[in-house]
Amino acid sequence: MGSEEVIAKLKEFVASRDWDQFHTQENLAKSISIEAAELLEVFQWGSPSNSEAIKEELADVLTYCFLLANKLGESPERLILEKLELTSAKYPVEKSKGSSVKYDQL
Amino acid sequence: MGSEEVIAKLKEFVASRDWDQFHTQENLAKSISIEAAELLEVFQWGSPSNSEAIKEELADVLTYCFLLANKLGESPERLILEKLELTSAKYPVEKSKGSSVKYDQL
Amino acid sequence: MGSEEVIAKLKEFVASRDWDQFHTQENLAKSISIEAAELLEVFQWGSPSNSEAIKEELADVLTYCFLLANKLGESPERLILEKLELTSAKYPVEKSKGSSVKYDQL
Amino acid sequence: MGSEEVIAKLKEFVASRDWDQFHTQENLAKSISIEAAELLEVFQWGSPSNSEAIKEELADVLTYCFLLANKLGESPERLILEKLELTSAKYPVEKSKGSSVKYDQL
Numbered sequence: 456m457g458s459e460e461v462i463a464k465l466k467e468f469v470a471s472r473d474w475d476q477f478h479t480q481e482n483l484a485k486s487i488s489i490e491a492a493e494l495l496e497v498f499q500w501g502s503p504s505n506s507e508a509i510k511e512e513l514a515d516v517l518t519y520c521f522l523l524a525n526k527l528g529e530s531p532e533r534l535i536l537e538k539l540e541l542t543s544a545k546y547p548v549e550k551s552k553g554s555s556v557k558y559d560q561l
Numbered sequence: 562m563g564s565e566e567v568i569a570k571l572k573e574f575v576a577s578r579d580w581d582q583f584h585t586q587e588n589l590a591k592s593i594s595i596e597a598a599e600l601l602e603v604f605q606w607g608s609p610s611n612s613e614a615i616k617e618e619l620a621d622v623l624t625y626c627f628l629l630a631n632k633l634g635e636s637p638e639r640l641i642l643e644k645l646e647l648t649s650a651k652y653p654v655e656k657s658k659g660s661s662v663k664y665d666q667l
Numbered sequence: 668m669g670s671e672e673v674i675a676k677l678k679e680f681v682a683s684r685d686w687d688q689f690h691t692q693e694n695l696a697k698s699i700s701i702e703a704a705e706l707l708e709v710f711q712w713g714s715p716s717n718s719e720a721i722k723e724e725l726a727d728v729l730t731y732c733f734l735l736a737n738k739l740g741e742s743p744e745r746l747i748l749e750k751l752e753l754t755s756a757k758y759p760v761e762k763s764k765g766s767s768v769k770y771d772q773l
Numbered sequence: 774m775g776s777e778e779v780i781a782k783l784k785e786f787v788a789s790r791d792w793d794q795f796h797t798q799e800n801l802a803k804s805i806s807i808e809a810a811e812l813l814e815v816f817q818w819g820s821p822s823n824s825e826a827i828k829e830e831l832a833d834v835l836t837y838c839f840l841l842a843n844k845l846g847e848s849p850e851r852l853i854l855e856k857l858e859l860t861s862a863k864y865p866v867e868k869s870k871g872s873s874v875k876y877d878q879l
Contacts, residue, residue, distance in 0.1 A: 457563050461638045468645060472652065473659040477818050480615065481604045485817055487622060488700055491597035492810030498587045499803055500767040500795050506633055509586065514644030516593060517626050517637050523619055527612055531623050531637075532567045538620030539574060546578065553579040555712040583712045591711055594806055598704030605697055606689050606873040661818040669775050673850045680857060684864065685871040692827065693816045699834060703809035710799045718845055721798065726856030728805060729838050729849050735831055739824055743835050743849075744779045750832030751786060758790065765791040 458532060462525050465518065483523040490515040564638060568631050571624065589629040596621040670744060674737050677730065695735040702727040776850055780843050783836065801841040808833040 469475055494512035497503050524531045545558040554561075575581055600618035603609050630637045651664040660667075681687055706724035709715050736743045757770040766773075787793055812830035815821050842849045863876040872879075 458638060461641050464642065464645060468649060471654050472657050474657075474661070476659075477661050480612075481608060482818060484601050484604050484615075485697070485813055487619075488594070488597040488601045488704075489810045489814045489817060491594040491622070492700075492807045494590050495594045495803055496807045498590050499807060500800060502587060506586075509590070509629075510633060510635060510640055511644055511647070513593075513626060513629055513633070514640040516597070516622070517630070517641050518644065520619060520623050520626060521641065523615075524623070527616060527619070529616060532564060534616055534620040535567050535623050535627065536570065538617055538624065539570060541617075543574060548577050551578050551580075553582075555580070555583050588712060591707055591803070594810075595704045595708045595711060598701045598806075601697055602701045605701060606694060670850060673853050676854065676857060680861060683866050684869050686869075686873070688871075689873050692824075693820060696813050696816050696827070699831075700806070700809040700813045703806040703834070706802050707806045710802050714799060718798075721802075721841075722845060722847060722852055723856055723859070725805075725838060725841055725845070726852040728809070728834070729842070729853050730856065732831060732835050732838060733853065735827075736835070739828055739831070741828060744776060746828055746832040747779050747835050747839065748782065750829055750836065751782060753829070755786060760789050763790050763792075765794075767792070767795050 458521065458530055462521055465522060466525070469522070478522060478526070480523060480526055483519050483526065486519045487516060487523065490519060564627065564636055568627055571628060572631070575628070584628060584632070586629060586632055589625050589632065592625045593622060593629065596625060670733065670742055674733055677734055678737070681734070690734060690738070692735060692738055695731050695738065698731045699728060699735065702731055776839065776848055780839055783840060784843070787840070796840060796844070798841065798844055801837050801844065804837045805834060805841065808837060 469478065490512065494509065494516055497508045497512055503509065521531055524534055546561070550561045551558075575584065596618065600615065600622055603614045603618055609615065627637055630640055652667070656667045657664075681690065702724065706721065706728055709720045709724055715721065733743055736746055758773070762773045763770075787796065808830065812827065812834055815826045815830055821827065839849055842852055864879070868879045869876075
């Protein structure tokens with residue numbers, strides 16, 4: 456399934472609840488941070504014993520990301536691939552292989 | 562394009578840099594929070610004048626989300642749709658229409 | 668030194684730059700999340716080799732926390748102690764000793 | 774009251790529950806991000822009608838910040854003041870007055 460179908464279902468969910476009024480770009484950005492921290496909370500004191508909670512919290516982050524991408528008129532896939540080109544240039548294989556050092560310290 | 566193709570490209574990017582060693586589930590969860598905050602930073606003092614920075618930071622959040630979904634053996638689309646069913650049940654249309662109140666206070 | 672003295676210096680720093688206009692409660696809350704993620708970034712791929720970066724990023728979180736406490740007319744110390752009473756009641760010693768389980772699952 | 778007294782009470786709270794084993798520097802850094810997002814959640818869809826929730830969530834961020842400062846052998850006040858000197862140098866009054874622009878774009 457492609458993201459268009461998923462976004463169509465998300466938009467239907469939002470429209471039927473009249474929630475679009477709350478979904479400014481800024482509120483969606485805040486929501487992404489909030490849900491990302493709920494995902495992090497699963498790992499607060501170590502690794503969880505099962506991955507169900509991880510999946511649910513990751514789903515929430517993804518949901519708000521897809522909604523924000525849609526607000527920007529972009530597909531999530533295209534955003535990722537365009538950024539991947541920039542990141543590939545910032546982290547040339549020969550310099551960054553096996554290293555977790557940030558590009559400005561390579 | 563579907564997410565499989567995007568994930569294949571991300572995995573190739575990661576493999577060629579030998580970065581998979583850093584991508585534990587917990588490190589990916591931390592990375593999602595870190596990138597989510599960089600997205601939030603674009604809105605720190607108000608709304609930005611153009612959306613280029615939003616797109617780039619959103620792309621980073623999405624990238625780590627796709628990598629974590631892949632680690633969990635899940636597609637991002639399926640995760641979103643499965644959670645959407647749970648959320649739809651928690652927020653019935655008749656109770657939640659036009660309201661931003663949390664489900665446990667509906 | 669008490670926090671009053673620190674807050675007085677922070678207020679002077681802010682006033683001389685005419686930055687109070689940006690410091691709404693919401694913008695300070697966003698700033699706390701943003702700086703907290705920069706602190707987390709120091710631990711993104713594991714523990715850092717020295718603690719200088721930790722101290723600097725922690726200082727940024729604390730700075731925005733002190734500014735927000737001041738906006739609310741509260742001292743950071745009193746906020747902590749008042750919440751400590753609530754948390755102590757939620758986590759009785761006999762139930763929570765040696766356990767990282769959340770209070771609603773105790 | 775000074776922060777020493779507050780930290781003494783926090784340490785007593787932690788010791789009586791045998792929670793120090795969970796409080797690695799990294800876990801405290803994660804906890805600060807998690808609590809910062811709970812504070813942000815109070816502002817997710819706009820400003821709250823009363824400040825009680827803000828105070829409680831801010832108290833949680835402050836609590837973990839004080840615990841981490843203590844782990845680093847530092848007082849919160851000193852950390853703030855030392856960073857304030859660096860920040861003052863990065864943002865000279867004449868360049869930054871009335872502007873929310875980041876130092877590297879001043």
